[in-house]
Structure formats: C-alpha cells, structure tokens
Amino acid sequence: MPTDLTVRERVLEATYACVARYGIGKTTVDDVARAARLSRATVYRTFPGGKDQLVREVIAWETGRFFGRLAEAVAGAPDFASLLEQALLFAHRAVEDHDVLQKILQTEPGRLLPQLTVESQRTLAFIAAFLVPYLEREQLAPGVDVPAAADYVARMVLSHIAAQGRWDLTDPDQVKELVRTELLAGILGQV
16 A cells, blocks of 8 residues: 555545455454554544444545546536536446446445435535536526526436436437436527
C-alpha cells in the first residue's frame, strides 16, 4: 500500500478490498486493520462507528471516485444535452462493469441497497450542483428555474442509471432520444 496515503485513505482502500474479497457481511474491522497494516485501535480512532461507519464511508468514497471518473468522461461535451448523453452512456457501462458492485448486488443486496438509499440524497445533491453551471449556460424554456431543473435532471439521470427501463443505455441513439425527449423536454428552449 502506498505510504503517501493518509490513514483515512488507507482504511478506506482496505475496507474496499475486504468488501470485494469477503462481502459486506463477512468483512470485519480486524480484516480492515490487517489489510491496511494498521492497528485495530487506529481504525476505531479514525472510524469510531466501527464496521457500520466503515461501510457507509467506503460507499460514499467509492461514489465520489465514480463521479470523479464521470466528470472526466464528460469534460469535453459541447453542450448540455451531449453532456447528459455521455454521462448516461458512461455511467451505465461503469455500473455494469463494476465487479464489486455487481457481486454485492447479487450476493448481498439487502445489505447494500439500504446504504445506497441513504447515500442517494447526497448523490442527488452532488449531481444537481454539478449540473447547475451547465444549465446556466443554456437557453432555457421560459419560466424554468435552474436549481429546480438541475434537481429534476439529477433525479432522472440517477433513476435511469439505477434502472434503465425500456431504454437501451448502451445504444447512443436511444440515449440521445431519451435525453432529448424525456430528460430535457420542457427545460431547454430548443433541444
């Protein structure tokens, strides 16, 4: 493990590795301490809530890393609609290809889904805040409030990432149609 990481980062990386190896239910604070090459006391000092806090924090940490990769993936988008299209294509592929997430969704959904539900409010706020500056640069339909539109689009994007519904999120043409007919209809002046 690199030595330039903070204790917190070492523990989060170790927790992620343990969850990937053992699952949420079987991961222990002792496993995490061993994987981080830290004492159990140091883990508890850093995360006094023990395993429950470790699981919450590692989900938040991995979510943050996901959105960092997503922001990089859409950085060159020429307009808001294109940004959403690229984001949906990237996010769907990333979720489908995320081995740890898929493993836990198959083996321990009852342990993960409540944590994701709690994290979803923070995630929604993050996505909406990310979208506001992009929406501010667009010509909006009359009467559209930027923060309300950002919140709506964030909720729609997150819901489609979680459950794509009738749309094939691997098909760029379908994603384009979804963005322009359902996500942005009524928000942008012209789509």
